[in-house]
Amino acid sequence: MTKKKNSMLSAAEIREKQLQILYKILPAVSVILLIGLWLLASSGGSGFPSPADVWDKTIQLFVKPVKKLSLIGHVGVSLRRIGLALLFDWTIGIAFGVLIGWYPKAKALLGPMFNAFRAVPPLAWIPLITLWFGIGEFPKVLIVIFGSLASIVVNVQAGMSNVEKMYLDVGTVFNATPGQRLLKIAVPSALDAIFAGVRTSTSAAWMVVLAAEMLGANAGIGFLISRGMDSLDMPLVLTGMVAIGIVGAILAVVTQFAERMICPWTRRKKSF
Numbered sequence: 001m002t003k004k005k006n007s008m009l010s011a012a013e014i015r016e017k018q019l020q021i022l023y024k025i026l027p028a029v030s031v032i033l034l035i036g037l038w039l040l041a042s043s044g045g046s047g048f049p050s051p052a053d054v055w056d057k058t059i060q061l062f063v064k065p066v067k068k069l070s071l072i073g074h075v076g077v078s079l080r081r082i083g084l085a086l087l088f089d090w091t092i093g094i095a096f097g098v099l100i101g102w103y104p105k106a107k108a109l110l111g112p113m114f115n116a117f118r119a120v121p122p123l124a125w126i127p128l129i130t131l132w133f134g135i136g137e138f139p140k141v142l143i144v145i146f147g148s149l150a151s152i153v154v155n156v157q158a159g160m161s162n163v164e165k166m167y168l169d170v171g172t173v174f175n176a177t178p179g180q181r182l183l184k185i186a187v188p189s190a191l192d193a194i195f196a197g198v199r200t201s202t203s204a205a206w207m208v209v210l211a212a213e214m215l216g217a218n219a220g221i222g223f224l225i226s227r228g229m230d231s232l233d234m235p236l237v238l239t240g241m242v243a244i245g246i247v248g249a250i251l252a253v254v255t256q257f258a259e260r261m262i263c264p265w266t267r268r269k270k271s272f
Contacts, residue, residue, distance in 0.1 A: 035051065038050070038051060039051065047234070048234070049234050049235040049238045053235040053238075054235055054238050054239050054242055056235070057233075057235040057236055057238075057239045058071055058239055061239070066224065066227065067218055067219055067223075069219055071224075071239065071243060073219070074219055074220055074221055074223065074224050074243075075221060075243055075247055077219040077220045078209055078210070078213065078220040078221045078222065079247070081137075081140050081141050081144060081209050081220070082144060082202075082205045082206065082209050084141045084144075085141050085142075085144035085145045085148065085205055085209075086144075086148065086201060086202065086205055088145050089145055089148050089149045089152055089201055089205070090152060090198065090201070092149070093149050093151075093152030093153045093156065093197070093201065094152060094156050094194060094197075096110075096114075096153050096156075097152065097153045097154070097155070097156025097157045097159075097160065097194075097197070098156060098160055098182075098187065098190075100114065100153075100157050101156060101157035101158070101159065101160025101161045101190075102160045102161075102182060102186060107157075114150075114153065117150065118150040118153075118154070122146065122147030122148070122204060122207070122208045123147070123208065123211050125143055125146040125147060126143055126208075126211060126212055126215060129142050129143050129146070130215070130216065135216040135217070139212075140209065140212045140213065140217065143208055143209075143212045144205050144208050144209045144212065146208075147204055147205065147207070147208030148201040148202075148204035148205040148208060149201070151197055151200040151201040151203075151204045152194075152197035152198065152200070152201040153197070154197070155193045155194065155196045155197030155200065156190065156193060156194050156197050158193055159189075159190030159191075159192065159193025159194060159196075159197075160186055160187075160190050160193075162190075162193075163185070163186045163189045163190060164189065167185050167186075167189055168181055168185060168186070170185075171184070171185045191262065191263045192263060195255070195258075195259040195262075195263065198255060198259075199252070199255055202251055202252075202255065203248070206244065206248060206251075209222065210222035210225070210244065213226070214226040221240050221243055221244055222240075224236060224239070224240040225237050225240040225241065228240065
């Protein structure tokens with residue numbers, strides 16, 4: 001019986017290792033398929049830029065910078081705008097989400113106002129803010145703030161509202177104060193939702209900053225794409241799109257790594 005059990009465990013371990021290897025290989029397969037589809041789309045005189053065209057354009061942006069900035073420089077400009085906006089969003093958004101998610105009176109008072117704010121599409125803020133503040137640097141950061149704030153608030157509010165009552169009851173049994181129940185039980189329990197808000201707000205910030213830069217800027221990835229559209233330079237447009245994809249993937253990996261460090265319990269349990 002023991003021998004059979006050990007054999008079963010060994011088989012399960014082998015299957016787990018095989019799945020681990022598979023999960024490591026699949027991303028590479030996905031990239032290869034994407035490149036294959038790209039090559040197929042650019043063949044046969046379709047006019048669609050090939051990977052070689054995009055590579056040549058990337059090198060050209062280093063040799064002949066646009067507005068005195070290379071591709072990395074334009075990426076840096078967009079990231080700076082996003083970073084400033086997200087710093088504000090995460091600080092204010094998490095605090096506001098905790099407030100309306102934890103305190104019923106605050107939700108009753110501020111919830112309708114937030115729901116009205118949330119109903120406005122992110123891109124709808126662009127013309128209004130441009131009319132108020134012009135097309136300088138501050139308006140672009142403000143547009144990103146308005147466009148990505150709702151994402152973090154919604155997730156934090158949901159996380160705080162759905163804290164297990166059992167956890168709170170345990171705190172009550174041990175005579176925890178309201179502040180301790182909030183900071184030591186509710187907030188840690190909602191960390192998964194908070195990080196979900198961080199991820200979605202980052203994605204929203206990328207979308208909004210690109211739109212803002214395409215409508216009026218002299219630097220940034222959105223500016224490069226807009227410049228390519230105006231000059232019918234498809235390789236430049238696609239170079240900007242590839243840069244967006246690469247930076248977005250890097251940000252996703254960094255966010256996931258930070259989540260696993262702060263919330264180790266979010267790691268997937270390998271129970272196949």
